[in-house]
Amino acid sequence: MIMKWVAVLLISLCTVGIEASPGDRSIWYQECTQICINRYNCSRTFGTFDWVRGDCFWCRYECMWETTEHFESNFGKVPQFHGKWPFLAIPLPFGFIIQEPASVIFSLLNLFTVYKMLQRFKRMKDLPNRTMWLIYAHVGMFTWISSTLFHMFDCDITEKMDYFGAYTFVLSAFYVSLVFTSPQLQYSLIGRRLIKLMQLLFIGVFLKHFKDMATHFDYGYNMFCCITFSLCATALYAHHLYRRKINLGSLQEPDILLMRLIIWANLATGLELLDFVPVFWIFDSHSLFHLATIPIPIWWADFLDITYDLDSTVDRKSTILKIA
CATH class of the missing domain: 1.20.1070 (Rhopdopsin 7-helix transmembrane proteins)
Structure with a gap:
C-alpha cells in the first residue's frame, strides 16, 4: 500500500509543469493575447519579464478571465494557464503585480x-x-x-x-x-x-x-x-x-x-x-x-x-x- 502511494506521488508530481494547459492553448486566449502583443508591443513569448508587469500583464490578465468565462460556460470547468490556475492579482507600485497572493x-x-x-x-x-x-x-x-x-x-x-x-x-x-x-x-x-x-x-x-x-x-x-x-x-x-x-x-x-x-x-x-x-x-x-x-x-x-x-x-x- 505504501509503495502504491509513493508511485502515485511520483507520477503525479513528475507530471506537474509538463501537462498541457488548455487555457493558454485555447483560441480565445491566443486571439486575445495577440491583441495585447499588437497594442502594447509585448513579447511573443510569455516567459519574458514584460508579461509580469504593466500593461502587458493586465491585458493578458483580462484575457485569462475572459477565457475562463468561456470555459465555464461551454465546458463547465476552469482551465489552467501556463501550468497554473487563475489567481486574483494585486497591483503594486511601479507597475509590479503580486500574481499569487497566498503563495x-x-x-x-x-x-x-x-x-x-x-x-x-x-x-x-x-x-x-x-x-x-x-x-x-x-x-x-x-x-x-x-x-x-x-x-x-x-x-x-x-x-x-x-x-x-x-x-x-x-x-x-x-x-x-x-x-x-x-x-x-x-x-x-x-x-x-x-x-x-x-x-x-x-x-x-x-x-x-x-x-x-x-x-x-x-x-x-x-x-x-x-x-x-x-x-x-x-x-x-x-x-x-x-x-x-x-x-x-x-x-x-x-x-x-x-x-x-x-x-x-x-x-x-x-x-x-x-x-x-x-x-x-x-x-x-x-x-x-x-x-x-x-x-x-x-x-x-x-x-x-x-x-x-x-x-x-x-x-x-x-x-x-x-x-x-
Whole structure:
C-alpha cells in the first residue's frame, strides 16, 4: 500500500509543469493575447519579464478571465494557464503585480521562520556539524526568496530560480540526513574521509543537475529528483528512529520531535496532490503546501536545541556513539 502511494506521488508530481494547459492553448486566449502583443508591443513569448508587469500583464490578465468565462460556460470547468490556475492579482507600485497572493505571503513566512532558525543555529556554539546546519539554513533563505519572487511575478528567470532553489534545498536536506544519522563517522579517520567524499559527490550531483537543466529545463526530471531525495531522507530518519527505539527501549523527547517533523513534512508534500481550483481565486493546494511548511524550520531548531541540552549533561562523544 505504501509503495502504491509513493508511485502515485511520483507520477503525479513528475507530471506537474509538463501537462498541457488548455487555457493558454485555447483560441480565445491566443486571439486575445495577440491583441495585447499588437497594442502594447509585448513579447511573443510569455516567459519574458514584460508579461509580469504593466500593461502587458493586465491585458493578458483580462484575457485569462475572459477565457475562463468561456470555459465555464461551454465546458463547465476552469482551465489552467501556463501550468497554473487563475489567481486574483494585486497591483503594486511601479507597475509590479503580486500574481499569487497566498503563495507569496506564505513564502515570506517560510523565509521568516528559516531566518529565525538560522539565528538560533548561530547561537548554538557547540552544535555538532554547526557549519553544515548554517549552510543548510542559508540555502533555505535563498529557496524561499526565490519562491517569493516566482509567485510574485512568474517569468523564466524567477521560475528557474524557484526550481533550482527547491532542488538545492532538498539536496541539502538529504545530505544533512546522511550526516545526522551517521554521527559515528566524525570520530574516525576513515569516517571523516568518507564525509569528505560524500561532500564531493553531492557537489558533483548538483553541478551535473545544474548543467543538464541549463541545457534542457525538464520540470518532471527536476521534481522527480526532489521527491526521490526527500523519500531517501525520510527513510534514513525512520531507520535512525528505529535504531533509537531498539537501543534505548523507547523513544525519547528528541525522537518524538523528529518523528513529528518527518510526518508533518511528508503530509505537507501530499497537499500538492490535491490540485483544486483556488478557493476565492487565492488559496490553491500549492499555497497550502507553503502554509504547512512554515513551522518546520522552528521545529528543527527546537529538535537540535533539545538534543543538545540532553547531551550537555554527559560526555557528548560517548552519548552520540551510544545513540547511533
